[in-house]
Amino acid sequence: MANRALSEALRQIPTRVSVQPSAAERVADVLREQIVNGALRSGTRLTEETIGAALGFSRNTIREAFALLIAERLAAREPNRGVFVATPTASDIRDLYATRRLIEPAALEHGIGFSHAAVARLREVVDAAHACREHEDTAGVAQGNQEFHRTVARLAESRRVDQLMEGVLAEMRLVFHLMGDDPGFHVPYLDRNEAIIRDLEAGDRAGAAAALRAYLSDAEEHLLGALHHP
Amino acid sequence: MANRALSEALRQIPTRVSVQPSAAERVADVLREQIVNGALRSGTRLTEETIGAALGFSRNTIREAFALLIAERLAAREPNRGVFVATPTASDIRDLYATRRLIEPAALEHGIGFSHAAVARLREVVDAAHACREHEDTAGVAQGNQEFHRTVARLAESRRVDQLMEGVLAEMRLVFHLMGDDPGFHVPYLDRNEAIIRDLEAGDRAGAAAALRAYLSDAEEHLLGALHHP
DNA sequence: GAGCTCATATTGTTCAACAATCCTGCAATA
DNA sequence: TATTGCAGGATTGTTGAACAATATGAGCTC
Numbered sequence: 001m002a003n004r005a006l007s008e009a010l011r012q013i014p015t016r017v018s019v020q021p022s023a024a025e026r027v028a029d030v031l032r033e034q035i036v037n038g039a040l041r042s043g044t045r046l047t048e049e050t051i052g053a054a055l056g057f058s059r060n061t062i063r064e065a066f067a068l069l070i071a072e073r074l075a076a077r078e079p080n081r082g083v084f085v086a087t088p089t090a091s092d093i094r095d096l097y098a099t100r101r102l103i104e105p106a107a108l109e110h111g112i113g114f115s116h117a118a119v120a121r122l123r124e125v126v127d128a129a130h131a132c133r134e135h136e137d138t139a140g141v142a143q144g145n146q147e148f149h150r151t152v153a154r155l156a157e158s159r160r161v162d163q164l165m166e167g168v169l170a171e172m173r174l175v176f177h178l179m180g181d182d183p184g185f186h187v188p189y190l191d192r193n194e195a196i197i198r199d200l201e202a203g204d205r206a207g208a209a210a211a212l213r214a215y216l217s218d219a220e221e222h223l224l225g226a227l228h229h230p
Numbered sequence: 231m232a233n234r235a236l237s238e239a240l241r242q243i244p245t246r247v248s249v250q251p252s253a254a255e256r257v258a259d260v261l262r263e264q265i266v267n268g269a270l271r272s273g274t275r276l277t278e279e280t281i282g283a284a285l286g287f288s289r290n291t292i293r294e295a296f297a298l299l300i301a302e303r304l305a306a307r308e309p310n311r312g313v314f315v316a317t318p319t320a321s322d323i324r325d326l327y328a329t330r331r332l333i334e335p336a337a338l339e340h341g342i343g344f345s346h347a348a349v350a351r352l353r354e355v356v357d358a359a360h361a362c363r364e365h366e367d368t369a370g371v372a373q374g375n376q377e378f379h380r381t382v383a384r385l386a387e388s389r390r391v392d393q394l395m396e397g398v399l400a401e402m403r404l405v406f407h408l409m410g411d412d413p414g415f416h417v418p419y420l421d422r423n424e425a426i427i428r429d430l431e432a433g434d435r436a437g438a439a440a441a442l443r444a445y446l447s448d449a450e451e452h453l454l455g456a457l458h459h460p
Numbered sequence: 461g462a463g464c465t466c467a468t469a470t471t472g473t474t475c476a477a478c479a480a481t482c483c484t485g486c487a488a489t490a
Numbered sequence: 491t492a493t494t495g496c497a498g499g500a501t502t503g504t505t506g507a508a509c510a511a512t513a514t515g516a517g518c519t520c
Binding site for chain 1: 342
């Protein structure tokens with residue numbers, strides 16, 4: 001009986017973690033990176049044969065990898081027609097921002113990971129993005145903005161929320177590619193991040209959360225406007 | 231050029247929705263239901279051969295279905311050993327509650343779907359659960375509690391948050407099965423739901439959100455205590 | 461009881477096959 | 491010229507066989 005309890009307790013320790021990704025996971029990793037960095041654009045058709053030949057895996061493995069990307073909304077399967085890199089719609093953009101407006105301000109105001117160190121980390125992230133702006137490095141600014149939001153969400157100290165947020169940020173990359181990677185969607189928001197970090201440094205979590213809600217609504221409106229009037 | 235814009239606009243309309251689930255999705259649906267309703271218990275090994283023979287699909291299709299369940303955390307793959315129905319650990323329970331504490335109060339306090347009608351719907355859900363308690367229908371109470379929390383999260387009007395919440399609620403089912411489906415984890419929480427709906431009916435969204443945070447922390451502590459001292 | 465060997469079960473992945481579906485190009489017709 | 495119909499080709503969705511690799515369990519010896 002004692003052996004039973006011990007055996008059961010040990011059973012719950014993830015001693016056999018999947019540290020070695022499966023072939024399908026590896027394929028999905030490669031494709032995800034190509035999608036997120038813009039090499040594979042929205043609407044691009046991913047054929048099992050072509051991808052399988054290029055990456056050196058069988059069709060079954062490719063199908064499994066596709067299923068993973070589809071679950072992450074980075075690709076979409078049209079039955080009998082194929083799998084395509086996802087093309088975010090206005091509805092997607094609205095939902096992405098509804099999601100962000102729920103999560104980010106809540107993490108900022110109530111996240112249990114909030115501390116002076118966390119605020120200092122956010123300050124670093126904002127300062128690094130400022131430096132990229134000085135160097136006219138738009139991609140760096142964009143990356144810094146995403147890191148700011150990722151860091152905010154991580155204040156919740158929830159792996160499940162972190163995973164959702166990674167998916168949201170990946171999809172946001174698709175949205176920005178769709179907008180032609182226009183600096184106008186990244187550079188001006190630095191000042192909004194700066195205002196939020198100032199509130200935090202002044203100890204005003206509620207104010208920061210409210211400012212972030214307003215920021216996200218403005219950003220959404222900006223993107224939707226550009227989608228309708230390109 | 232006008233044809234091009236029209237073609238592109240039509241392309242964004244999901245005319246080819248995957249209304250017909252694939253074989254793998256169908257298999258995953260069947261297994262998910264069995265896992266959530268407790269027929270397939272935590273730790274149960276799911277062998278490709280056995281499941282494939284039972285449901286009448288090939289091993290490749292079964293593997294795809296497993297991948298979907300694994301992504302939902304309802305199953306876990308141990309390389310070279312097989313796939314098992316997930317067994318939530320204390321760490322999982324903590325993360326589930328961290329996730330819920332972030333999402334549910336935020337949806338309650340800031341969700342754009344909040345309205346008199348929404349409050350009335352929550353009242354219905356609570357009343358239905360009360361009726362189940364009168365009939366000593368523990369499963370009905372448990373289901374009513376979950377419906378309460380699902381309805382709360384839906385106030386965010388975010389498909390991505392809804393999906394996360396469905397996953398969380400499914401995992402919570404696993405947790406409750408692990409606890410022997412003890413009524414003590416369901417029935418007493420009805421009164422907590424009642425208190426929250428009272429705050430909402432009185433127009434006190436912030437108070438309801440704070441009460442929900444406290445409720446979730448208490449529930450977490452209750453479950454963790456039972457896990458360590460069964 | 462501990463350690464070793466061998467057989468078996470199962471997994472991870474590939475490949476071939478076939479039915480079904482969709483798309484494209486070409487010919488015929490109005 | 492524009493439209494329609496059809497055939498062929500490309501691709502998908504799924505199955506089943508095959509093989510290498512890995513883990514587990516049983517049996518045997520010390």
